[in-house]
Amino acid sequence: MAIATHLIDAFAGAVLAPGDGGWDAARQAFNTDIDQRPAAIAMPTDALDVADALRFAARHGLRVAPQRTGHNAGPLGDLRDVLLLKTDALGGVEIDVGARRVRVGAATRWEQVTPRLSELGLAALHGSSPDVGIVGYSLGGGIGWLARKHGMQTNAVTAIELITADGRFVRADREHEPDLFWALRGGGGNFGVVTALEFEVFPVRELYAGALFFEVEQTADVLHAWTELLPHLPEEITSWANVLHFPPLPELPAAIRGRSFAIVMAAFLGSEADGRELLRPLRRLRPLIDTFAMQAPAGLGDLAMDPREPLPFRSAHALIDALPAAAIDDVARISGPGSSLALVQLRHMGGALSRRDPDAGARATLPGEICVFGLGVVPEASAEPAVLSDLAALSAAVAPRRVGDYPNFVEQPVEVSGFFDPGTWERLRRVKALYDPQDLFKANHHIPA
Structure with missing residues (x-):
């Protein structure tokens, strides 16, 4: 409770502590058998709020776990010394039809994007569940109905906006912070709190x-x-x-x-x-x-008939x-x-x-x-x-x-180095050490500094 009280003074968004109204709903993962019990839950309203929350967590010896829908939350493990950062308010969808690019906020789910793209004769590399958050899906890989032709969604990403461990706003792409941009595409949430990302979409009318x-x-x-x-x-x-x-x-x-x-x-x-x-x-x-x-490609959203409710x-x-x-x-x-x-x-x-x-x-x-x-x-x-x-x-x-x-x-904690070849793993650790040397971020599949 003391942590949450101090955070309220340093933070514009909502803050919840154990026992507060809405606590149980806010800490729920998509798998309802996962009992997430963080030190506190912060709900930033914008990127400045995210930066304030990160500075607060670093001062008070907390780690930070960003989360939207709570899919794949099992690997997070124990959250007692973790500030759960719920990015529900960081929304927004912008579609550039001519460039075939989409920019979304961290709160955006596929169901908020794919029908609009379909009306424009475009399709994204989404997966089987319309209610999955785009950011988490993209940072981990993303395989869906067009994957054999166009690959993983993570490699359709063209830019990522995030707040790093030192509270800086960074836009990473092929020309700016290229090592960070490389690591984020497949390295998960180990390098910062993503507030928005941009990705390529493909011409598909039917x-x-x-x-x-x-x-x-x-x-x-x-x-x-x-x-x-x-x-x-x-x-x-x-x-x-x-x-x-x-x-x-x-x-x-x-x-x-x-x-x-x-x-x-x-x-x-x-x-x-x-x-x-x-x-x-x-x-x-x-x-x-x-x-x-x-x-039309919008029909792919429900093709797999995945459950919508936790x-x-x-x-x-x-x-x-x-x-x-x-x-x-x-x-x-x-x-x-x-x-x-x-x-x-x-x-x-x-x-x-x-x-x-x-x-x-x-x-x-x-x-x-x-x-x-x-x-x-x-x-x-x-x-x-x-x-x-x-x-x-x-x-x-x-x-x-x-x-x-x-x-x-992978829905449980594992040795993450096994996901990558040795060269990729060492490069990921170097990027982690550069951008998060104190290991502030607790990602679902953790890469140590």
């Missing part, structure tokens, strides 16, 4: 996208057919194979409510005729529901270089009827995700051909053992072909 729903009992057949397709698919198509067990919620459409399906989703930067031909082997398996159509969950993931037939059968068994997992998802990688661009940031590429992700909801403690068992089985099934991690999907 694309062929949708989902094929199959009986869940067909999961093995669907996964075998999908996997056999992958080596023959052009970079213009990004596809994900899923097993989804929908809850019996009244807001869901009757056709899927409380039911389970094997689902292949895809987005193709091409014509309907070419898209239909690419997916023809899957349609031979006779889907129950086929939603594919030519559509929920308690456990998850696991791996990047793998192949999915052999035996592993497919194991994945089908683990994820199929009777599974405790709400979602098992296989994302096709490769393409631009595997090509190193000399202008890229610290997260230049991602290894592997498939990203495996599993998630189980744990509404009460009694559900956790079954979920953890199925997640462990999923991880074991693909472990022989594991080649790495995608940090935005």
